[in-house]
Amino acid sequence: MAVRTVRDRAPALAAPRRTGLSDRTRRGLAAWGFALPFLALFLTFTAGPVLASLLMSFTDLRSSDLRDPLAVDFVGLDNYARLLQDEVFLQAAANTLYFVSAGVPLTILCALGVAVLLDKGVTRLRAFFRLGFYLPVVTSIVAVAVVWRFLLQPETGPVNQLLRLAGIDGPHWLTDPVWAMPALIVMAAWRNMGYLMVVFLAGLQAIPRELYEAAQVDGAGAWARFRRITLPMLRPTLLFGAVITGIGYLQFFEEPLVMTRGGPLNTTMSVSYAIYDQFGFGNYDYASAMSYALFVAIIVLTFVQFRLLRPRT
Amino acid sequence: MKRLTTVAVALAALTALSGCGREAGGPAPDRPAETGAGPARGTVSVWAMGTEGEKLSVLAEGFEAANPGVEVEVTAIPWDGAHDKIASAIAGRATPDMSMIGTTWMGEFARTGALDPTPPGFDEDAYFPGAWATTVVDGTSYGVPWYVETRLIYYRTDLAEKAGVKPPADWAGLKSFAKGMRDRGGARYGIALPPGGTGSWQTFLPFAWQQGASLTGADGGFTLDTPQTAKALEYYLSYFEEGLSPAALQPGELEQGFIDGEIASFVSGPWHIGVLKEQAEDVLDGRLGVTGMPEEETGASFIGGADLAVFKDAGNRDGAWKFAEYLSRPEVQATWYRTVNDLPAVKDGWSGITDPMLKVFGEQLGETRTPPAVSTWEQVASVIDDELEKAAKGRTTGEAALKSMQRKATAIGTGT
Amino acid sequence: MTAAVSRARGGHRARRSGGNRVWAVYTALAIALAVAGSPFAWMLSGSFKTDAEIRRIPPTWLPDQATLDNYRELFERLDFPRYFANSLIVTGAVTAGNLVFCSMLGYALAKIDFPGRQALFALVMAALMVPGAVTFVPLFVLISNLGLVDTHLGMILPFLAGPFGVFLMRQYISGLPDEVIDAARVDGAGELRIFARIVVPLARPALAALGILTFLSTWNSFLWPLVVAQSEERYTLPVALALYSIGQNQTRFGLLLAGAVVVVVPVLVVFVALQRFFVQGIAMTGLK
Incomplete structure (x- = not known):
């Protein structure tokens, strides 16, 4: 009651402001107000399940316990210890690292190149090109798999035929333990480029035109303008692109699923694929442990990216 | 909204309470009940x-x-x-x-x-x-x-006729069947057995069963490295060593190879009748045959x-x-x-x-x-697929592959 | 206006440095486009082929005998309006929710200095990295306990405000100049007013991107709607279409591709509708 009285009287005391709260407090309240819907949904639908699955990773819960999930034993860190001796998981971790370190830069470079060209390099048919480069994102994975398998066919595929013109004997891409992964990396870059392009196109809009015009007056060439204006101004969006692609690629899964089933000899087996397998086997405990190992890897990668790309002050 | 949060918290708390643990000896056995009249x-x-x-x-x-x-x-x-x-x-x-x-x-x-x-x-x-x-x-x-x-053996009757071979009765027969169709029938491969990869156990295990192998022992544990399975694996791998089976196949290549006469035979289920007819009814008309599994101790299939x-x-x-x-x-x-x-x-x-x-x-x-009805079967099957691939591609010997299968399957257990 | 000016200027430059470079750019883009678009083209042409032709190796680019049978069968066997409506309800609600809630929080994280800001951003980032597969079963248990099984709400609520959108909006808005917002604050505008009147218009390109990406991922989502739906009446379009991979070992490719084409149309419509926000040169004149 007392509190209420004070608050009721506050506006009068703090005239001409409408409320008696300081600007800082009001802004803080507004900010938490803005956060409220997200927080409420997050606490309800994410926090609980995350906690539950984290706990799972410390138990021996299998799919056969689903009906009665409380009747399981705590096994401490056993599931995590098992990871270190699981040769499939270790191989998958190495493969995923390979995929991320080659795939993320490749995809970002392609997407950025296309976005800049479509934003400034061309004027005619721009909308048409934009739509065209977005098509891989929306193409059904079934069609993608069929066409890419055909492209990479050892004898008759266009890729190897082109290589033959250059005097190179192309490998059996998808069944060769050395070349299967590079093939999937290129394919993933192709598939995800359009997604990032959309984000980068938006980011390019936040750069004031005047900066370019001023630079042009100063006689800066196209490359200089790109390096000194576009890149620094696009930093927040680039960071976003790098983080999202990194997170996505650490969970690399669909390409090996449709193209190689993780083979040959598990050389395209990814951590997410291994999790999917364990989940399918009904080993919810172990699948959770793998997921949280991946979770930690994602946090580390994101932290590094924030360090590398944070705004220079 | 408060109610929702309460439920979420309660759910998490409940899971945390799982100190109850498993009952010793597992749950009581199920008893079938009558249905009403x-x-x-x-x-x-x-x-x-x-x-x-x-x-x-x-x-x-x-x-x-x-x-x-x-x-x-x-x-x-x-x-x-x-x-x-x-x-x-x-x-x-x-x-x-x-x-x-x-x-x-x-x-x-x-x-x-x-x-x-x-x-x-x-x-x-x-x-x-x-x-x-x-x-x-x-x-x-x-x-x-x-x-x-x-699963049965699908084969090109025209290639078999050209080679002068009859559908096989036993393992020796299957080998000469495949050899004949390659060497005299004009096919590049006599038979396409899966060289490992997802689901290849369904083709490999019947050979073990044909030797009378049992995949679980009296104590319920896995017995994947018995003399019977060893014999089956040796036989299976010989198809790759002798170049009778392709060491790698992409999806779709099997059907096309069979239609083109490059692959003379393969092992599969009844759905392939429809797939092949739909794809090349004209080419295969009168040239498509199926025959039962070869018989040793048994003639079992999956x-x-x-x-x-x-x-x-x-x-x-x-x-x-x-x-x-x-x-x-x-x-x-x-x-x-x-x-x-x-x-x-x-x-x-x-x-x-x-x-x-x-x-x-x-x-x-x-x-x-049928494979043992254990809750871990799919996982054990994927181990068999993996080891089979390593052996078929010459990365390991058959003997080592079997040992590895047995070791991993035992570690996985039967889920009891 | 601005676009016209810069186009004229670009024209001058092109003439000076030779039209060859422009041609080179267009040729490069056209080749890249052919590579990018060929699987889509094959999907489109495949939807007019027989199953036998689709399976053929090497694939044909144009149907030998174009047929509408796949589409005919699709529309005859499928209660299309119902599945389409279900997809539209779920996707529309999720997209709208993400646009509103994510941009609100994104603005707060980018431009308001408040206690708990760092922690909140860390939470959003952590949420972004949560492994999806393993929270699946606990989430379903929760939805089941809330009585939301077999409802649209059960498909919508868990995805109504994703961390992805918050992160995207926060990054974009933090790139906008502080001056406008500070000026408005000095004029005594409240945060809600600043958000609605200044930030949202300036963030339109990012909202368009978020709209496109959220629509795409929600429209295509498969496993969650399948698990929540207990009857075919609640199926979304991708779930209903997946019924055509008819057996463990058999697939009707023609129907599958025709279905994929049908599914993709609304996504392309949304893309085309929103891509006008990617036009060159938002007027930033007057800002420093």
């Missing part, structure tokens, strides 16, 4: 996958006509995601009355305790023995077979398909079992074959099938094996 009543909700789900309502009409007062609600579920959907439904206690369940999933779902044991009154002998075996977990049956499939299971949480348990009983009648099984081409799991359902190729499948069904 008289016609079925009420609503029966059924989940079925793919074509079966789409067409099941055709059979349901007959059941509804025979049981006035019952209504069958069929929900078709895509094969992709079906396993996850059933698993989630069991966890969330949101199961239907009855569901179609892939034979290799039975061990896993039965052990959740969500499936109702098959009531007395179903005649085990009416079904193919291999099919009935897929429903049995720890000595209790948890459903009835619905339809079956088994059996797959789907079973019908009733859930313990079913609202209409009686109705569901009565529907399962209806679907097992020979005449209904025959109708089902005519509707969706699913091969009858009930022996008497075969009387109306005259297609000569399908009849060969029917003969093979008398001699089939």
